[in-house]
Amino acid sequence: MTISLAYSPITVDDVDAAIPFYRDGLGLEIVNDVAYDGHRWVSFGFPGQPGLSLVVSDPTAGRSPDDGDQLQRLVVKGSGPGPYVFATDDLDATFERLRASGAEVLQEPIEQAWGPRDAAFRDPAGNHIRLNQA
Template identity: 80%
Template structure:
């Protein structure tokens, strides 16, 4: 039997530089790769203790036609892009507070959901819907 695993989770942002504090300082991810190529940029963020999986932030033009990039950018900046993206943390309250202090838009303060997890929700600087569950 072979093993299949998720290697990358791409998240499109309109400004890679502006998104760094949210993912690095707020969520506690580590930058493991920073690539600029042909006028685009993408960053890979790693997870402590979870090797082989990365969140990859990139601008809409990375690997897309100009038309697709424009369409995706319009969706992302109005908060209608792909997602939500769901992360877990061992300290929801501390993670919530770090992101709130960074100025992230709060969509939902930490609450216990009827379906199980205690979670909260934010928009990243590009407008992506980010949910965080208590592990």
């Protein structure tokens, strides 16, 4: 038996604002863009990792309006799901690309006491994103 992660959802308040962060900043590829019933889901693929996707959508996509509103408040406060942790083989280049895109820097690259060298950002919706040197 094998098992693998197929996709991971990230809630954003504005899908259009999130696209440059994930596509241009992190270097992910748009593999699907679906609109349905007033909502939108954009799937990003990871180069070299076929079958794995990150899906961004608005808070009420697939949720009740009340649940979506509560999730939105948590994300904006920085208390939503996450942090979302990505690994990169060039932390400095990825960090500079994200900083140049205007992303909010939470932590510049540093060596952590528990091992990895990492950095942190907020995406345009307020999600906490960490980058580890692979």
